[in-house]
Amino acid sequence: MKPEEQWVLDAIKGDGEAFMKLMKLFKLDLYKTALSYLHNEEEALEAIQEVTYRAYKHLRSMKQPAYFKTWLIRIMINYCNDQLKNNIRITVNAELLQSYGISENHTVMELKDAMQGLDERSREILTLKYFHDLKIKEIAQALQCPEGTVKTWLNKALKMLRDRLDEKGGSLNV
Amino acid sequence: MYSKEEERLLKLKKQYDDVEISMDALDEAIFAGFQKAKSEEKIGIKKKRWMYSMAVAAVLLIGLFWSIRFSPVFADYMINIPGMENIVELLREDKGRMAAVENKYYQEIDVSQEKNGLKVTIDGAIADEEGMVLFYTLHSDRKLKEATIKEVNLKSREGEQLKESFRMFGEPHYSQEGKKQYSGEIEYFFDKPITSKKYEIKLKVTGSHKLNEDFKLAFHLPKELKKKKVIHLNKMVEIAGQKIKFERADVYPLRVAVKVKMPETNTKRILAFEDLRLVDENGES
Numbered sequence: 001m002k003p004e005e006q007w008v009l010d011a012i013k014g015d016g017e018a019f020m021k022l023m024k025l026f027k028l029d030l031y032k033t034a035l036s037y038l039h040n041e042e043e044a045l046e047a048i049q050e051v052t053y054r055a056y057k058h059l060r061s062m063k064q065p066a067y068f069k070t071w072l073i074r075i076m077i078n079y080c081n082d083q084l085k086n087n088i089r090i091t092v093n094a095e096l097l098q099s100y101g102i103s104e105n106h107t108v109m110e111l112k113d114a115m116q117g118l119d120e121r122s123r124e125i126l127t128l129k130y131f132h133d134l135k136i137k138e139i140a141q142a143l144q145c146p147e148g149t150v151k152t153w154l155n156k157a158l159k160m161l162r163d164r165l166d167e168k169g170g171s172l173n174v
Numbered sequence: 175m176y177s178k179e180e181e182r183l184l185k186l187k188k189q190y191d192d193v194e195i196s197m198d199a200l201d202e203a204i205f206a207g208f209q210k211a212k213s214e215e216k217i218g219i220k221k222k223r224w225m226y227s228m229a230v231a232a233v234l235l236i237g238l239f240w241s242i243r244f245s246p247v248f249a250d251y252m253i254n255i256p257g258m259e260n261i262v263e264l265l266r267e268d269k270g271r272m273a274a275v276e277n278k279y280y281q282e283i284d285v286s287q288e289k290n291g292l293k294v295t296i297d298g299a300i301a302d303e304e305g306m307v308l309f310y311t312l313h314s315d316r317k318l319k320e321a322t323i324k325e326v327n328l329k330s331r332e333g334e335q336l337k338e339s340f341r342m343f344g345e346p347h348y349s350q351e352g353k354k355q356y357s358g359e360i361e362y363f364f365d366k367p368i369t370s371k372k373y374e375i376k377l378k379v380t381g382s383h384k385l386n387e388d389f390k391l392a393f394h395l396p397k398e399l400k401k402k403k404v405i406h407l408n409k410m411v412e413i414a415g416q417k418i419k420f421e422r423a424d425v426y427p428l429r430v431a432v433k434v435k436m437p438e439t440n441t442k443r444i445l446a447f448e449d450l451r452l453v454d455e456n457g458e459s
Contacts, residue, residue: 016208016212019208020204020205020208023204023208024201024204027197027200027201027204028195028200031193031195031200032187032190032191032193035190035193036186036190041195045199045200045202045203046203048200048203048204048207049203049204049206049207049210050207051207052203052204052206052207052208052211053207053208053210053211056207056208056211056212056215057211057214057215108185108186108189111182111183111186112186115186126183130180130183130184130186130187131183131186131187131190155176158176158179158180159176161176161179161183162176162178162179165179165182
């Protein structure tokens with residue numbers, strides 16, 4: 001058993017310290033997820049606060065300690081989706097891009113845009129698969145569905161992403 | 175198949191990986207969320223504790239009422255605690271008598287006499303060969319803080335000698351604010367079975383406002399006096415080597431008499447029955 005799995009067990013039993021250790025262990029994963037959805041540092045931090053709160057409250061409903069990370073990320077994705085529904089005004093503006101400390105090129109912006117246009121499930125799958133390096137099996141466990149279904153969804157998501165990118169007439173057209 | 179897209183996605187991920195972020199800010203956010211959950215948890219625990227104590231209090235209260243209602247011993251004990259009398263009175267009712275009323279042994283009499291603004295009414299009775307319970311009501315023009323029935327005397331109007339063995343006519347009625355109406359019972363039990371249907375009752379009512387009036391009411395019982403029902407038991411019970419034979423039970427609307435016999439072969443003599451009670455099939459006395 002990995003040490004973090006023991007922490008998860010301790011946290012479920014009510015050990016606040018173990019819970020904090022876990023949150024700190026996965027904070028970057030959470031932050032990046034939040035950022036990829038919300039494109040705003042301030043909102044991402046707020047998301048982390050809210051996800052910590054939700055995770056602690058629902059700790060007892062978590063069934064498999066081995067998938068604690070996926071479970072956390074899913075809480076984050078749900079939260080982000082709720083947020084996006086509440087304020088549809090998310091557009092990437094130049095100022096924020098600079099605050100990321102990276103110079104974003106055209107294709108990246110295009111991709112972000114395309115990701116935003118996807119439905120919730122497709123986006124979730126892509127996020128889990130490519131941003132968090134999760135295996136199909138892990139995603140299947142997290143979403144509680146067969147691996148075949150995840151594969152289908154993933155293909156569909158990728159296809160939709162391609163279609164969206166093609167629409168934009170990007171230079172990467174095959 | 176979608177290698178191009180995958181590649182681009184991974185590139186994007188890399189960008190997020192490279193994002194500079196203050197770890198302190200993240201830790202702070204985590205801490206804030208944790209604190210929020212913690213504080214709510216505390217409130218939840220407090221609420222739960224409060225609910226528990228409420229539930230326990232409710233159970234105790236129900237238990238108390240239940241005990242008073244079904245255990246005369248406990249009720250007698252409670253009555254000694256100041257302030258409990260009223261509650262006990264409310265809860266405690268004679269189940270057997272209630273059953274007698276329900277089984278139509280109650281007969282309506284409704285005879286009254288009025289004197290100086292005080293009316294005494296005999297509302298009704300439950301009567302059998304061995305006993306009689308009269309229900310009365312006092313109506314007054316003025317509010318009475320106290321009223322007591324005294325010197326009750328029941329006589330047959332058919333010349334029959336009533337050999338009373340037991341007579342009881344309620345405690346003094348008392349009310350802090352004063353009441354215009356009081357109700358109570360007069361109980362009689364006789365040694366010799368009675369046959370008369372016409373009676374005369376004399377009584378005195380005393381109370382506040384120097385109340386002191388004698389009343390004389392004649393009444394007759396409209397229904398037949400209920401005869402006893404004899405149930406032959408003939409059951410032998412052995413306790414600690416001593417035998418007790420339950421011969422029969424005489425069931426009256428108001429009372430049940432159980433005849434028991436101890437064989438002479440017993441090595442010990444039974445001096446007294448304590449905690450005597452009649453229990454029905456549901457275990458209620």
